[in-house]
Amino acid sequence: MTDLTSRLSTPHDHVFLGDSHERNERRTWLVIAITATMMVAEIVAGNIFGSMALVADGWHMSTHAAAMLIAAMAYLFARRNVRNPRFTFGTGKLGDLAGFASAVVLALIALLIGWESLIRLYNPVAISFPQAISVAVLGLAVNLLCAWLLRGDHHHHHHGHDHHDHDQHGGDNNLRAAYLHVLADALTSVLAIAALVMGSLYGLNWMDPAMGIVGGLVIARWSVGLIRDTGRVLMDYLPEGEDLPDEIRAAIETGSDRITDLHVWQLGPGHHGAIVSIRSDAPQSLQAYRDRLAHIHDLSHLTIEVEAG
Template sequence: MMPSHNLHGHSDPHSQDHGHRHESSRALNAAHDHLFLGDSHARNERRTWLVIAITATMMVVEIVAGNLFGSMALVADGWHMSTHATALLITALAYLYARKHAHNRRFSFGTGKLGDLAGFASAVVLALIALLIGWESLMRLRSPVAIDFNEAISVAVVGLAVNLLCAWLLKDDHHHHGHDHGHHAHHGHAGEDKNLRAAYLHVLADALTSVLAIAALALGSLYGWTWLDPAMGIVGGLVIARWSWWLIRDAGSVLIDYIPEGEDLPDEIEEIITREGADIVDLHVWQLGPGHHGAIVSIVTDKPRAPSYYREKLAAIQDLSHVTVEIEARAA
């Protein structure tokens, strides 16, 4: 029987003899902490605040210009920008809170999953926006309104340019979809920052509505098809609703500790342990944050080894950041 240890070999005085060996470890870190934020957390936080600043500036310019020049299209788009900026605040504040409380010990496994919580909330907001767009479009189909095509197209083009810039700033170009560990590759989205993806989808949804609006307005001005504008609104609402569902599903799965299809980390753990002549009798794997997983591994074997031995073997799995190992000798 051996006492509990963390990764760095400190004994746990509260450990009791239950015929098991326990080890809690944080792989590949110089200190035992629970810092499970994504690798690009600081970068993503800075860019989110920059996008909010751009959006808020555009909002003020459109509202002021609209009132000065009597353009209701500009005023309406300005207020739309305000809802857009407010939604992005969810992303920015989640980054801020997660960073500020990253070392708060009351968060048992760190603040890495706050991004997934924010992503889930943003996805719900995105779904509501899709419903509002669809409803407004249906009302416009029933009761058409006069459209100043040239002014509306100009506003949509400016909005599209701003949203494309914001989408470029929020693109998760640091995300990689796989880690080659010598025996398996992850094909899931475990390292994906759901918080950043939510912000990206918000600006992408806005860009999509601008593209559809430009197409509908251009055809409407040429052929007098005023019905095309609200029809495109319905199409855009359906596409945005689908995006929101994907994000709700992906972020929600992390919140309830569901391992998605294609995420083969449990298989990697089992392969390593089995190769050492041991069997896994209980295994729990969950995501702690972007690119970080935790695992509880219960092992039974004929020839038990020191906990550090299994810890060193499992350290080969790059995404495994916090491990608890329980070892028991096989009954005769």
């Protein structure tokens, strides 16, 4: 009985960052700069001109700037420690950890929006419609620009195989978290504009807090989805529809070769690891087994164990 172990390449590294890591990092910092500039301008202008709407929107933008700072710092730390041997499987999953934290912040923002809207619903305040609409339109324009900058492969992720398309598996959840924060801000602006226009034209002031509640519920739903997806990656859970284990079995289990133990997990955006234990009456070379799996492009870290008998 023989027991052999092999890894995918020699020498072996653990660089499991996404293909667009540096691009996404640059764009996240740019969005933070735009958001922070807009935030300061609104707060300063609001204080100069006595506009509470401007001041409030400025501080609201600060919460999203802080959340996006989590994403930017995660990109920076992951890149700087990409070859740090103390990270056993690299820093590819740091983006998922940051995405999880951002999702929690997003959930808290949704809760605050909903609570403030309920208070406004039962205790209405006077609204300066022209000024409020102007602020909402300006905020929407900035958010749409930031959303355009943060567009990317969080929408679509191809597994690297001609016959598979996985929209949600293996994407950059750190970028997705930053994108959702911008999208949440844009949604609140759109709903606010609609409510303010209706209030200005028809006197339906109650629509402003009502739209706030709707926006809070939508944002909460986004945050729950992000918490679920990032949590799965952090817990090494393979979502339904992830067919890497089936592909590995199909490639290895020919003739007398049988897989007795198989572990597959995500290491980072577009990167997966696998430990494959094989039992065979006629064991082949480790290189032969590696060659069988070479077509699986997302398989970045591979350990193979072969047992005769």
